[in-house]
Amino acid sequence: MTNSTLPTLNDFLKLCKLKVVALIMLTAIVGMYMATDALPPIQLVILASIGIALASCSAAVFNHVVDQRIDTIMKRTKNRPMPEGKVNTKQAIIFGVIIGVIGLGILALWVNVLTATLTFFALIGYAVVYTMYLKRATPQNIVIGGAAGAAPPVLGWTSITNQVELDALLLFLIIFIWTPPHFWALAIHRHAEYSKVDVPMLPVTHGRAFTRLQILLYTIILFIVTLVPYLVGMCGLIYLVGAVVLGIGFLYYAVEMLRKPNDEKLPMKTFGYSINYLMVLFVILLVDHYFPLHLSQIL
Numbered sequence: 119m120t121n122s123t124l125p126t127l128n129d130f131l132k133l134c135k136l137k138v139v140a141l142i143m144l145t146a147i148v149g150m151y152m153a154t155d156a157l158p159p160i161q162l163v164i165l166a167s168i169g170i171a172l173a174s175c176s177a178a179v180f181n182h183v184v185d186q187r188i189d190t191i192m193k194r195t196k197n198r199p200m201p202e203g204k205v206n207t208k209q210a211i212i213f214g215v216i217i218g219v220i221g222l223g224i225l226a227l228w229v230n231v232l233t234a235t236l237t238f239f240a241l242i243g244y245a246v247v248y249t250m251y252l253k254r255a256t257p258q259n260i261v262i263g264g265a266a267g268a269a270p271p272v273l274g275w276t277s278i279t280n281q282v283e284l285d286a287l288l289l290f291l292i293i294f295i296w297t298p299p300h301f302w303a304l305a306i307h308r309h310a311e312y313s314k315v316d317v318p319m320l321p322v323t324h325g326r327a328f329t330r331l332q333i334l335l336y337t338i339i340l341f342i343v344t345l346v347p348y349l350v351g352m353c354g355l356i357y358l359v360g361a362v363v364l365g366i367g368f369l370y371y372a373v374e375m376l377r378k379p380n381d382e383k384l385p386m387k388t389f390g391y392s393i394n395y396l397m398v399l400f401v402i403l404l405v406d407h408y409f410p411l412h413l414s415q416i417l
């Protein structure tokens with residue numbers, strides 16, 4: 119795709135998937151605060167946040183570069199800067215490399231090498247392994263590729279402690295299990311578009327009914343996994359109540375999708391709920407961390 123005028127700042131910002139990166143950053147920052155009982159040093163929080171955010175934006179830019187052909191065909195994506203010819207491949211790659219190098223550089227120089235390395239793997243995991251290979255290869259694409267999107271709380275955690283701990287991996291697990299119901303709800307709504315571009319998303323390869331069942335199964339597993347932080351003593355009652363209430367809401371949507379397969383609005387409502395679910399769950403994790411309430415204090 120060629121273009122005669124220079125891209126605007128807004129075009130470059132659109133390539134960064136800023137709303138997705140905003141939620142990614144919430145999970146990373148909660149990871150930073152959960153990593154310590156005290157408050158983490160604010161300059162470390164700021165540097166780590168800038169580094170992780172730039173690396174995530176860089177991964178998103180490469181996703182747009184690789185997907186520009188299929189993005190041109192799908193209604194949901196055809197107005198993106200690359201399909202519209204506002205940013206060409208060379209400009210996007212240069213932008214992606216610059217912000218990626220700055221992000222990883224900040225992490226390596228001023229945070230720690232472990233976090234820089236893990237962030238690099240997450241970037242490659244999303245931009246190369248998921249986008250270039252898995253997405254086009256298997257309906258399990260987003261299950262495996264979800265590991266990159268689930269990494270940020272671990273990246274936040276290691277930014278502060280310089281080591282991977284079990285509690286951090288629990289946060290990873292929550293997002294990892296959350297990703298399939300998050301994405302498949304949208305994929306059910308958009309299944310016709312995915313089949314048009316030959317991307318083997320689960321609703322295309324195995325049908326929408328099977329996908330609805332998988333969404334329910336993953337939502338049940340998610341409900342159980344979100345109880346673990348309480349059961350292992352990582353979180354208190356505020357978290358437990360929040361996770362249960364949010365989880366019941368998610369289960370409600372998953373069951374409704376199975377009960378009402380002809381309700382065309384439900385999949386996108388479920389998708390919207392998934393985003394609010396993760397956002398509120400991570401805010402509650404943070405609140406609970408600084409205002410711990412335990413059963414022994416009440417009884």
Ligand code: HEM
Nearest residue numbers: 137138141142145194260263264267268293297301304393
């Ligand atoms: C492999 C993993 C994932 C896949 C395949 C996936 C897929 C998608 C898709 C296709 C959209 C619609 C985007 C659009 O219409 O422009 C979306 C939106 C969104 N995703 Fe995900 N997602 C994944 C992981 C994540 C993660 C880890 C987060 C954050 C922690 C996240 C947060 C969001 C948010 C906030 C939106 C709404 C964006 C908007 O309204 O523009 N996603 N996701």
Ligand SMILES: CC(C)=CCC/C(C)=C/CC/C(C)=C/COP(=O)(O)OP(=O)(O)O
Nearest residue numbers: 138173174177178237240241244266267270
């Ligand atoms: C360094 C680091 C933490 C990287 C994480 C990167 C990141 C931005 C993950 C977001 C996942 C996401 C939006 C996947 C959708 O891709 P898609 O191609 O299936 O969706 P699309 O069709 O909307 O482009």
